[in-house]
Each structure stands twice: as C-alpha cells, then as structure tokens.
Amino acid sequence: MHKLLPFALLAAFGLAGCNSSSSPTPAAHAAGPLAAAYSTGGSAKGDFGPPQGAPIQAILTSPPLVPPPVNRDYPAKVVVELEVIEKEMPISEGVSYTFWTFGGTVPGSFIRVRQGDTVEFHLKNAPDSKMPHNIDLHGVTGPGGGAAASFTAPGHRTQFTFKALNQGLYVYHCATAPVGMHIANGMYGLILVEPPEGLPPVDHEYYVMQGDFYTTGKYREKGLQPFDMEKAIDERPTYVLFNGSEGALTGDNALTAQTNQTVRLFMGNGGPNLVSSFHVIGEIFDKVQPEGGTYWQENVQTTLIPAGGAVTVEFHTEVPGSYVLVDHSIFRAFNKGALAILKVDGPEDKSIYSGTEVNAVYLGDRSEPNLKAVTAAASAHAAGTLTRQEQIDAGKQLFTGTCSVCHQPNGEGMPGVFPPLAKSDYLAADPKHAIEVVLNGLSGPVKVNGTDYNSVMPPMSQLTDDEVANILTYVLNSWDNPGGQITKEEVAGVRANGPAHPAQAEH
Ligand SMILES: [Cu+2]
Secondary structure, eight states: OOOOOHHHHHHHHHHHHHHGGGSHHHHHHHHHHHHHHHHHTTTSOOOOOSOOSSOEEOOOBOTTOOOOOOOOSSOOEEEEEEEEEEEEEEEETTEEEEEEEESSSSSOOBEEEETTOEEEEEEEEOTTOSSOBOOEETTOOSGGGGTGGGOBOTTOEEEEEEEOOSOEEEEEEOOOSSHHHHHHTTOEEEEEEEOTTOOOOOSEEEEEEEEEEOBSSOTTOOEEOOBOHHHHHTTOOSEEEETTSTTTTSGGGOEEEETTOEEEEEEEEEESSOOEEEEEETOOEEEEEGGGOSOOEEEESEEEEOTTEEEEEEEEOOSOEEEEEEESSTHHHHHSOOEEEEEEESOOOTTTOOOOSOOHHHHGGGGOOOOHHHHHHHHHHHHTOOOHHHHHHHHHHHHTTTTHHHHOTTSOOBTTTBOOOTTOHHHHHOTTHHHHHHHHOEEEEEEETTEEEEEEEOOOTTSOHHHHHHHHHHHHTSTTOOOOOOOHHHHHHHHHHOSSSOOOOOO
16 A cells, blocks of 8 residues: 655666666666566556456465466456355364454465456455454555455445556455454455566466464463463464464475476465564575565575565475475474475486485474374363373374484484483483473483483473373383373473472482
C-alpha cells in the first residue's frame, strides 16, 4: 500500500549506477531491470484499462504448491473465492493447535494474478467459526488493503473488488482485532501479482511461509496446546515453523527437485513477530528479489524476510542431496522447528562436490520425522498403560539429535572428550542421578570406567519431563547398562527442586 514515488526511486538507482562506475558490473546489471521498469511503468500504476474477456475463476493452491503461470497478455476480471476455516491440526508430532486459516491450511491458499487484473474477492467465514475475520492484502491499493470491506461474521460472506496495480509478491493476512492473535493463529498467505510479461519459466515453483507460534506448553509438550497471549506479547515463540507445522516439509513431505534444474521459492513471513534470516544450507541463491520487489540481487547466502514481507529466490541444483531450509537465527531451526528439506535427486558430480550425504547427527531427529514412537508413548502415559518398552522405543528416537551428538549413537562417547554412556559405571552407581545430569548439566572432574573427564555437559532443561524419562529409560536399557525405568513424575520432581546442588562430580 505504501508507494515510493517513481521518480525518487529511479533517481536513487541512477545515483547508485554513477557511484559504482569503478566496478562496471552493478551499473551494467541495473540497465536490465531499469529498462524493464521504464517499459512497464516501474512502480507507476499498472492500469492497463478495463478487464477484457469473460471473468476467470482463480486457481488457488494449498502450500507448498503454486498455481500455474497466468499466461495471458490482457487484463482480465479474476474471481477469488477464499473461505476462512478454524480447525485443529498438528503443529508438531503429538501436539495439536487450533489454527485459524485462509482455505484450511497454514499458510493460506496461494493466489496468482497478472498486473492490471481486476480482482473480485469473495471472503467466506465458515458457519462453525467462533470469530469474525477479514483480509488485508498488501497487494491492494485502498484503505486497509480490503480489511474494512471484508469484515465477515461466522456463516457470512463479503465481497470487494480491486485492481492489482503493482506487480510483486505480497503477503495477505487477517486484520481483525486482536490482530496479533489472528496472525499468530496462522491467518496469512501470499498473492503473486505477475508482471505483464510473466516470470521466466523454471522447473519447480514452491510456496513456503515462516510463522512464529505461541503455546502455553513447552516446545513439543504433547496434546492440544492453547495460544499463549503473554508469550506472544513478549515475542517468546514456542515454535518457529515453515508451513505451519513441524514436519510440514521434511521426510515424505520434503520438497523435491532433480539435479540440473532451477527452483523458484516464493517465501513469505507471516510473523507475527519475528524477522527471518532465510538460508538454504548447501545452496547459494543465484537470484533474489528482496522484499518481493522488482529488482533482483545475485549470489546471496542469507536473505532477510520482514514480518509481513516476502521474497522470491531462485537457485540452480548441481549435485544431489538434502538441502535444508532454515531461519539462520539458528536456535529457531534446531530448537523451535524452523527447518525444511529440499531433496534433490540425480547423478553425483564429483567435480563440484565430493562428499557424503547429509550429516544425520548435525540434523538429528529433525531430518527424520519418525517420532511416532514418541507420540505412542505420550498417549500410553495419558491412558495409564505406559510400558518400559514403549519408553525405550520413544527414548531411542529422542536420543538421536539430543544426546548422540556428543555421546555418539552407540553410546561409546569420544575418548578424552565425551564419557561413554555404554556400560557406564558412573550411571550404574546411581541411575536416578542421571535425571539431575540431564536437567542441570554436569561439569568438573568425573571418572567413568576408570578414565578421567573434566569437561562440561550443558543443561538440557529444554526437554520435557516425558522426553527426559524416555531418553534415560532407553539409555539404562541399552549397551549393557543395568536396566530399570525413569518416570515422567520422577523427572518433574527433580525439576521442581531446581538445581539446588550444582551438578558436580560425586563419584
Ligand atoms: Cu482472523
């Protein structure tokens, strides 16, 4: 909605071109998009007259799919029908959340039109909704981006029409009070306004949006989790996610491509709070259109996506493997869920990269969505039927990615650095003490199986009580350890006592 004066913009670019005359590349580069800007009016209004031909029903797609290119050389009337649906869906394995959605998914349905199109927008709010909703499209020129015209009570529908004057990739979102809460519940999506000449063809186009989520329970605490307004105001998200759920784009749901292809990602950030440092591990963006705008930048490692903003990135695939989409504010990727996989298949090219595949320990359990055993254990605990074997199965999954990175997948540790958990006499002497070790960490000299260690294990109190119980039950029943069982309640008890006696060597 906020327009730069075209002259100011062009002047600024002209200046940049002059200043960089010492290095010819940027100036030469600017000529391309600048020429295009003149021919299409740049940020000037893309009003190509009244709509022509019969009205067209817009094809909407659910993420990660993108509708086909518009492929039209005249302005048309395009009808968009979008329904708001409030529904419970998984946010993580064994964790559900009541999302508010545009079209039944988070992010909402992808909308694709051509600059100059007249869009007749129909917003429905499902009869079983509890809340009124509306829509503010950043690609609309008009007060509120359509919000005031589209306030829709449950069981109602509203309609408004706008002309898509500016090309670009735009966020849309609900703007009903409390706005932050509607957005935090998943009410955002993208609308692409194609330039009149369309976008260059590529092999794959995908639709991904980041969002931050606030639940009263901790990260991965099981069951239906309510929205936590206080955490949202404090900007302390429990989850930071691509496409609304952990595992939305990993394992069987991973994005796919072949080697020697061009991939275009339409990446949005719904917020409500966080700015994304978007990065693909193992790739370099050949081309980025920052902030969803017209001009592009090349050879970019990490690009910022503001909350309520978007970016188009393109890269060419050279070698096969798993490429990992992350928010490079990296705790969000490995501890809050902001991680997705692009799986590239095809022949190796050793001249470009001669390595093994993705590092399983680096990615931990996040590269594999197989946390079914964890969910099974949580439901069994709720039903009061939890067995030791169920805890072991769940603990085995969780051990990967939390403990194995140091103590190694086989529990052997690393000589001189990480003590073994396999056949550990330290562990056997007092198995319950391991709860304190995990929750509070361990430092200072310890002797394990006759070898001295003097290092630091960080506290892992971010794990939930049942996660700690299951991991330790798995450890105690593996690698010739003495067996036994640790319960969620025992962990809760130790946690409640707090780190009273700082974890020290006691053996
Ligand atoms: Cu809403």
